[in-house]
Structures are given as structure tokens and as C-alpha cells.
Amino acid sequence: MFDPKDLQNMLGSVQEQLKEMDAKAKEKVIESKSGGGLINVQFNGAGELLDIEIDDELLQDKQSLQILLISAINEGYKQMQEARQDDVFEQIKNMNPFKF
Amino acid sequence: MFDPKDLQNMLGSVQEQLKEMDAKAKEKVIESKSGGGLINVQFNGAGELLDIEIDDELLQDKQSLQILLISAINEGYKQMQEARQDDVFEQIKNMNPFKF
Numbered sequence: 001m002f003d004p005k006d007l008q009n010m011l012g013s014v015q016e017q018l019k020e021m022d023a024k025a026k027e028k029v030i031e032s033k034s035g036g037g038l039i040n041v042q043f044n045g046a047g048e049l050l051d052i053e054i055d056d057e058l059l060q061d062k063q064s065l066q067i068l069l070i071s072a073i074n075e076g077y078k079q080m081q082e083a084r085q086d087d088v089f090e091q092i093k094n095m096n097p098f099k100f
Numbered sequence: 101m102f103d104p105k106d107l108q109n110m111l112g113s114v115q116e117q118l119k120e121m122d123a124k125a126k127e128k129v130i131e132s133k134s135g136g137g138l139i140n141v142q143f144n145g146a147g148e149l150l151d152i153e154i155d156d157e158l159l160q161d162k163q164s165l166q167i168l169l170i171s172a173i174n175e176g177y178k179q180m181q182e183a184r185q186d187d188v189f190e191q192i193k194n195m196n197p198f199k200f
Contacts, residue, residue: 047147047177047181048174048177049170049173049174049177050170051166051170052166052169052170053166054162054165054166056162059159059162062154062156062159065154066151066152066153066154069152069169070149070150070151070152073149073173074148074149077147077148077149081147
């Protein structure tokens, strides 16, 4: 028989483990470049932008600067999301709330 | 009596509605500024950076440029996440999978 308390316990345990995952994500660093390294950005695994490095050359060309920034940031953000999804799947695989 | 199929149907319906929410999020535009408007950034609600506008003044001061970029982007990203969370809660409130 199904006990609603099982579902409640499961959701509580999932929440706990997601919190733990978030703390670990903040320690991860994800790097992304554009323009052959003229722009370098760093995210942590929780999606916070930690650093942007701009090559002096780009200060002469605002159009390229803006385009390359958008490109590096979106690429880094995508990588961060993928890493995060992998972590979620890994976590789900390991949590097995129903103890099958 | 609890029927496991109910849980399966519920999860399917949740997945469907999350997909729909994602499509809607892409149409939303979130703006963020820093340095009193020297930097302007635009995200869509799905976390994609759409545009960065840099005031010419900042091209003379790379240090400030980098700091103000990080600040505007993280602020916009935070706003985007908050909007997203509100959408999730709204969606959960409306979905009522158990038909109470």
C-alpha cells in the first residue's frame, strides 16, 4: 500500500540533496572564451559570473567587444547549465528515494 | 488507494507544462543596468543574454568596464531567476495534478 508519508519523505530528501548540490556547484569554475581568447569569462557552477577579462585590443572596437562578450557569456552559461543538468541526473541516479 | 499510474501521469503533465513555461520565458525580456546606465544588458527569461550596451566613456577605463559588466550581468541573471521561480510557483499553483 502507498503511504502518502513516503512521498513527503521523498520530497524532503530531494530538497535536502538539491541544496547540497547547490553548495558544491558554487565551488566549480567554468571558463569560456571568444574571439580566440580576446574575451575570457569565468562562471561558478551556480551561474554567478565571477570574472571577465577583456583584451586591450578590443577597447578600440566597441561593436566587436559587445558581440564577443555576448558570445562568451552565453557559451559559458550554456556549459554551466549542462554541467548542472549532469549533476542533477547523477544525484537522481544516486538518491533512489524508494529504496528499490 | 494510490495508483502508481497517477504519479506517472502527474510527472508527464508537469514535464509538459515546464516545456510550455520555457517557451513563454524566451519571449520575456529582462533589463539590467550598472554604473548609472553606463552598462545596459538584456536577458530573455530563459537566461540567454540578448544584448550588451557599453557607454563609450567606459572604453577609457577597462577596470571599471569589467566590474560594471559583471555587476549588470549578475543582477540581470538574478532577476531572471526570480522571475522564473515566480513562474514555477504560479504554474504549480495552477496545475493541481491531483485534482483536489
